[in-house]
Amino acid sequence: MSEKSRISMAVIRRLPKYxxxxxxxxxxxxxxxxxxxxxxxxGFTASQIRQDLxxxxxxxxxxxxxxxxxxxxxxxxxLGLDKAYNTIIVGxxxxxxALANYTNFDKVGFEVKALxxxxxxxxxxxxxxxxxxxxxxxxxxxxxxxIDIAILCTNKDSAQEVAxxxxxxxxxxxxxxxxxxxxxxxxxxxENVHLVESLLTLTYLYKSNDE
Amino acid sequence: MSEKSRISMAVIRRLPKYxxxxxxxxxxxxxxxxxxxxxxxxGFTASQIRQDLxxxxxxxxxxxxxxxxxxxxxxxxxLGLDKAYNTIIVGxxxxxxALANYTNFDKVGFEVKALxxxxxxxxxxxxxxxxxxxxxxxxxxxxxxxIDIAILCTNKDSAQEVAxxxxxxxxxxxxxxxxxxxxxxxxxxxENVHLVESLLTLTYLYKSNDE
DNA sequence: TATAAATTGTTAGGATATTGACAATAAATT
DNA sequence: AATTTATTGTCAATATCCTAACAATTTATA
Numbered sequence: 001m002s003e004k005s006r007i008s009m010a011v012i013r014r015l016p017k018y019x020x021x022x023x024x025x026x027x028x029x030x031x032x033x034x035x036x037x038x039x040x041x042x043g044f045t046a047s048q049i050r051q052d053l054x055x056x057x058x059x060x061x062x063x064x065x066x067x068x069x070x071x072x073x074x075x076x077x078x079l080g081l082d083k084a085y086n087t088i089i090v091g092x093x094x095x096x097x098a099l100a101n102y103t104n105f106d107k108v109g110f111e112v113k114a115l116x117x118x119x120x121x122x123x124x125x126x127x128x129x130x131x132x133x134x135x136x137x138x139x140x141x142x143x144x145x146x147i148d149i150a151i152l153c154t155n156k157d158s159a160q161e162v163a164x165x166x167x168x169x170x171x172x173x174x175x176x177x178x179x180x181x182x183x184x185x186x187x188x189x190x191e192n193v194h195l196v197e198s199l200l201t202l203t204y205l206y207k208s209n210d211e
Numbered sequence: 212m213s214e215k216s217r218i219s220m221a222v223i224r225r226l227p228k229y230x231x232x233x234x235x236x237x238x239x240x241x242x243x244x245x246x247x248x249x250x251x252x253x254g255f256t257a258s259q260i261r262q263d264l265x266x267x268x269x270x271x272x273x274x275x276x277x278x279x280x281x282x283x284x285x286x287x288x289x290l291g292l293d294k295a296y297n298t299i300i301v302g303x304x305x306x307x308x309a310l311a312n313y314t315n316f317d318k319v320g321f322e323v324k325a326l327x328x329x330x331x332x333x334x335x336x337x338x339x340x341x342x343x344x345x346x347x348x349x350x351x352x353x354x355x356x357x358i359d360i361a362i363l364c365t366n367k368d369s370a371q372e373v374a375x376x377x378x379x380x381x382x383x384x385x386x387x388x389x390x391x392x393x394x395x396x397x398x399x400x401x402e403n404v405h406l407v408e409s410l411l412t413l414t415y416l417y418k419s420n421d422e
Numbered sequence: 423t424a425t426a427a428a429t430t431g432t433t434a435g436g437a438t439a440t441t442g443a444c445a446a447t448a449a450a451t452t
Numbered sequence: 453a454a455t456t457t458a459t460t461g462t463c464a465a466t467a468t469c470c471t472a473a474c475a476a477t478t479t480a481t482a
Contacts, residue, residue: 010439012415016408020390034459043392046459047441054461062460063448079411080418104390104407149413173417175410179231179315181254189420191306191413195404196315198225198289199386202360202402204223206384207291209400219471245429257429258471265431273430274478 011052015079017042018052022072034065084109086146087175090162092117092125092132095177099151100127113145118158135162139169149173156180191200222263226290228253229263233283245276295320296385297357301373302345302364303328303336306388310362324356329369330367346373350380360384367391 021042025033035046035053044050053059053071056078076082087105089096092115099105100112115132117123119173122132133141141147150166152159152174159178166174173189176182182190226284232253236244253260264270264282271277275404276379279358285294292295298316300307303326310316311323326343328334333343344352352358363370363385370389377385384400387393 203291
């Protein structure tokens with residue numbers, strides 16, 4: 001059961017960024033890096049980097065720094081990238097279809113097993129070999145295909161209803177693109193991508209920029 | 212010029228959420244709301260709500276609460292929604308095209324004036340009357356159409372180069388969907404939507420959930 | 423109209439997050 | 453081999469953010 005995490009969300013949200021930058025270093029064949037050097041490229045203070053990493057273990061070595069390959073691997077493991085994830089996309093509108101086409105997720109081990117929609121006209125259509133299926137059969141599909149993550153791309157009005165159905169079917173992780181907040185049981189994780197909120201943050205900053 | 216903002220990012224990122232919830236109240240014809248009631252539906256503490264709002268002025272009234280319509284309007288103004296924005300989408304791949312189709316932005320006053328790409332096969336194609344144009348002519352278009360915001364949907368490798376071009380053309384606000392961090396002058400605002408980072412946050416929490 | 427109830431704006435206190443400093447230790451240099 | 457340099461992990465100090473409390477004031481009730 002969900003033991004209260006001692007790691008703050010601030011730290012957790014920085015982890016993927018470490019992972020991304022370490023991947024770039026790895027691609028450039030850089031073998032080692034100090035917190036100071038990493039600070040220069042990633043923009044966090046060296047102190048913060050050391051403290052963040054130390055939440056999970058002493059990956060570095062005094063006088064040397066961090067081994068890039070090892071650290072990349074370790075952070076990947078912390079993020080859960082030591083396993084592959086089966087996902088489905090619920091809502092096969094523009095955004096759902098675009099995400100089905102988005103291959104950046106594949107790279108890190110996410111496979112989209114199917115899209116679901118309520119519109120019969122879409123049933124059977126394939127996006128990159130991923131078939132759009134009838135929402136009515138989603139619960140069976142989730143169980144038979146060991147789906148870990150549901151990517152919710154419906155409109156605002158259907159989102160909660162669909163989320164309820166996903167939870168009933170045993171889904172424990174929802175990546176929510178619908179512009180609303182979902183009510184789910186405690187043991188279900190929801191990560192929101194609220195595009196409009198992001199855009200309004202941009203306009204706020206844009207506006208404040210020349211005041 | 213960019214006077215140092217006294218409002219913390221934590222507050223700024225909550226504003227769009229207030230705006231969204233107030234819109235819902237407005238749609239339900241609710242005329243007034245107290246910080247306590249808002250707290251119950253939005254999930255922040257009443258104290259935080261009052262303090263957040265008070266950064267921008269005393270919108271409430273003792274013994275009464277807040278007038279929903281007024282507060283919605285005021286927060287909209289704070290977020291810069293008292294004007295319309297002209298935008299372009301740069302990179303007409305799946306994501307770019309999906310965003311061109313995404314009508315949720317229109318609702319709050321954003322108009323996509325054109326898409327741009329380097330692929331000649333796409334030139335002239337229209338998404339909802341929005342034409343895909345040749346990237347080579349982007350600078351002229353930006354100036355002639357008073358573009359405020361560029362929505363960057365290229366791949367990682369072209370992102371910086373394209374951003375440079377946008378900045379040269381006078382763009383001061385970039386909504387970045389490319390999975391990389393952009394280097395831009397101080398007076399250019401970048402708001403990132405790093406989908407992979409969001410997804411990895413989800414897997415982290417998912418994994419930690421049953422440990 | 424007088425009193426009670428509701429609710430804000432704001433101050434102060436507490437919690438959390440970030441940064442600075444440094445002893446401990448490894449690597450590099452002489 | 454001894455000395456210098458680099459760099460971590462960690463503790464302490466600072467800064468930021470959030471919550472609790474309450475006087476001031478309005479609304480609702482008697």
